[in-house]
Amino acid sequence: MAAAADNGKATALLSVDDVAVTFGGISALNGLSFDMQRGEILGLIGPNGSGKTTLFNCLSRFYTPSSGQIRISGRDLLGLRISNVARCGVGRTFQNVAAFAGLSVLDNVRIGAHARVGGHVIADALRLPRARRAEQAINAIAEALIDELALGDVASTPVGALPLPRQKRVELARALATDPQLLLLDEPAGGLNHEEAVELGALIQSICDARGISVLLAEHHMGLVMSISDRVIVLSFGRKIADGPPAAVQNDARVIEAYLGGRAA
Amino acid sequence: MSAVTQSAGSARIAAYAGVAALALSLALPFAVSGFVVFQLTQVMIFAIAILGLNLLTGISGQFSLGHGAFFALGAYAAAIAIDSFGLHYGLTLPLAAMICFLVGFLFGLPALRLEGIYLALATFALALATPPLLKFSLVEGWTGSVQGVFLAKPSPPFGLPLSDDQWLYLLTLVVGLALYRVARNLLDSRTGRALIAIREHPIAAGAMGIDLPAYKTLIFGISAAYAGVAGALSAIVVQFVAPDSFAFWLSIALFVGLVVGGVGWLPGALLGGAFIVFAPNIAEGISKGLSGALYGIILVVLIYLMPAGAGGLLRRLGLAQGPRTGRSS
Numbered sequence: 001m002a003a004a005a006d007n008g009k010a011t012a013l014l015s016v017d018d019v020a021v022t023f024g025g026i027s028a029l030n031g032l033s034f035d036m037q038r039g040e041i042l043g044l045i046g047p048n049g050s051g052k053t054t055l056f057n058c059l060s061r062f063y064t065p066s067s068g069q070i071r072i073s074g075r076d077l078l079g080l081r082i083s084n085v086a087r088c089g090v091g092r093t094f095q096n097v098a099a100f101a102g103l104s105v106l107d108n109v110r111i112g113a114h115a116r117v118g119g120h121v122i123a124d125a126l127r128l129p130r131a132r133r134a135e136q137a138i139n140a141i142a143e144a145l146i147d148e149l150a151l152g153d154v155a156s157t158p159v160g161a162l163p164l165p166r167q168k169r170v171e172l173a174r175a176l177a178t179d180p181q182l183l184l185l186d187e188p189a190g191g192l193n194h195e196e197a198v199e200l201g202a203l204i205q206s207i208c209d210a211r212g213i214s215v216l217l218a219e220h221h222m223g224l225v226m227s228i229s230d231r232v233i234v235l236s237f238g239r240k241i242a243d244g245p246p247a248a249v250q251n252d253a254r255v256i257e258a259y260l261g262g263r264a265a
Numbered sequence: 266m267s268a269v270t271q272s273a274g275s276a277r278i279a280a281y282a283g284v285a286a287l288a289l290s291l292a293l294p295f296a297v298s299g300f301v302v303f304q305l306t307q308v309m310i311f312a313i314a315i316l317g318l319n320l321l322t323g324i325s326g327q328f329s330l331g332h333g334a335f336f337a338l339g340a341y342a343a344a345i346a347i348d349s350f351g352l353h354y355g356l357t358l359p360l361a362a363m364i365c366f367l368v369g370f371l372f373g374l375p376a377l378r379l380e381g382i383y384l385a386l387a388t389f390a391l392a393l394a395t396p397p398l399l400k401f402s403l404v405e406g407w408t409g410s411v412q413g414v415f416l417a418k419p420s421p422p423f424g425l426p427l428s429d430d431q432w433l434y435l436l437t438l439v440v441g442l443a444l445y446r447v448a449r450n451l452l453d454s455r456t457g458r459a460l461i462a463i464r465e466h467p468i469a470a471g472a473m474g475i476d477l478p479a480y481k482t483l484i485f486g487i488s489a490a491y492a493g494v495a496g497a498l499s500a501i502v503v504q505f506v507a508p509d510s511f512a513f514w515l516s517i518a519l520f521v522g523l524v525v526g527g528v529g530w531l532p533g534a535l536l537g538g539a540f541i542v543f544a545p546n547i548a549e550g551i552s553k554g555l556s557g558a559l560y561g562i563i564l565v566v567l568i569y570l571m572p573a574g575a576g577g578l579l580r581r582l583g584l585a586q587g588p589r590t591g592r593s594s
């Protein structure tokens with residue numbers, strides 16, 4: 001039994017084990033554990049302040065949990081520096097858009113490819129053949145993503161000048177440029193109407209299928225989460241209160257109670 | 266579409282302007298007096314230091330009010346290497362670059378904890394500390410304390426038919442062009458975009474796998490190396506270094522030159538250099554007693570006319586690209 005559980009953890013893409021985060025007495029995450037398999041779309045829902053973004057920030061190494069373990073492809077994520085998280089296959093978008101607002105869409109996506117295409121400052125300073133090849137590789141990655149996400153018409157527009165949903169689209173392209181195994185999407189449907197959210201759902205699914213990557217999707221848009229998630233986790237006050245297929249989670253009494261405003265028992 | 270053609274148009278204008286400026290700068294030393302050649306050389310020297318400051322401030326968004334200290338370090342490294350160790354003056358340039366890179370890099374490490382005005386203040390302390398350090402008795406044997414170090418004027422090599430001033434002008438021009446090229450290359454590269462990303466959104470930059478501490482200290486070192494090369498050239502051209510040539514006003518002057526030229530617009534460095542060399546002269550020419558006040562007035566008028574420096578003005582007229590994107594795309 002224990003051996004089987006260990007085995008499961010070794011092969012899981014992401015394994016979160018008993019993670020807790022507190023902010024000056026407020027417990028933002030409490031005893032959170034779950035695993036994610038490769039290729040899985042995992043929905044993450046919960047009322048405002050339930051700890052979704054806090055979890056993302058732990059996975060990006062912006063926050064260090066006060067206790068617990070996180071493993072990515074079997075590696076200790078909490079032993080990584082922030083700048084090595086992307087290299088270990090974790091890409092993300094931000095709830096409050098965090099694009100490089102003054103830069104063009106193309107430059108934003110190019111920066112996403114930073115860690116994926118290596119380089120050296122001396123090669124860059126002298127524009128050695130190596131730097132030129134890296135530049136070509138970065139451009140190829142960026143242009144392909146801009147095509148894939150239909151951003152071609154605004155490729156040279158500063159991102160800050162775009163409407164918010166398009167900025168989120170740029171962030172998605174930028175995150176994909178890091179070549180993630182695990183893609184963290186924090187409320188990608190914010191500001192979208194129903195049709196746009198449906199379209200986004202199809203896009204996320206096709207991105208996931210084409211690359212065989214996993215998506216952790218934090219979202220308030222229930223229609224989107226329930227339609228594309230393989231599995232859904234529900235947080236309430238930093239605790240996991242449900243974990244299962246969308247249909248089961250939707251009918252869970254504790255989930256309904258959490259959303260109706262009652263404190264989870 | 267129109268944005269693309271417009272930027273192609275402004276790129277062509279920039280290319281013509283570049284060729285014309287190059288032709289002019291090659292002809293100038295043969296058309297003006299020796300003293301003016303000397304002054305123009307100084308303009309280019311300050312421009313090199315401002316170029317380095319621009320990489321730091323304009324690109325990575327960190328402030329320094331202490332680049333005069335790196336300028337001084339480069340100047341003294343060159344003077345001591347020539348005077349005490351008999352090094353060829355040409356070799357002092359890479360030497361000053363390396364020393365200042367190292368010191369700048371090391372200074373950049375604690376500076377990582379500081380942001381914005383706090384970093385500016387820490388660097389300003391560096392500028393204030395420079396003259397007393399140079400006068401310090403332990404290093405007197407090398408620095409010559411208050412008296413400083415005198416150097417011989419280098420003559421043109423290979424019996425070139427040039428005056429000493431013309432030779433130093435051309436040497437500075439070539440070094441300046443090479444360093445400009447390097448700055449441009451950096452700006453248009455993966456490294457440059459990483460630095461701009463840090464300025465635009467440090468958290469997002471980190472999530473893209475950009476190593477913030479590494480890049481911030483790296484650019485501090487590179488920026489200091491530019492100031493150091495400028496300082497070494499200055500020692501060679503002026504043939505003299507003394508502590509009081511590197512008082513804190515030098516750091517302020519470099520910062521003012523950066524702002525006048527335009528933060529984030531590399532060619533603006535030349536205008537900034539010209540401002541440092543000529544504005545005090547112009548002010549003094551108008552009224553000796555009030556030169557300080559007039560210098561201030563010239564500065565205020567310039568900032569009023571060009572709130573974003575010369576680069577900002579050109580950009581408004583559609584003649585230069587924005588400082589944010591490294592290239593037209």
Ligand SMILES: Nc1ncnc2c1ncn2[C@@H]1O[C@H](COP(=O)(O)OP(=O)(O)OP(=O)(O)O)[C@@H](O)[C@H]1O
Nearest residue numbers: 023026028046047048049050051052053054055095
């Ligand atoms: N940096 C921080 N400092 C202090 N408290 C924080 C910080 N980040 C999050 N919190 C707190 O932690 C709790 C969880 O917040 P979090 O942002 O993770 O919720 P969320 O599920 O993402 O909510 P939403 O749906 O509104 O985005 C909240 O009580 C929040 O106030």
Ligand SMILES: [Mg+2]
Nearest residue numbers: 052053054095
């Ligand atoms: Mg959130």
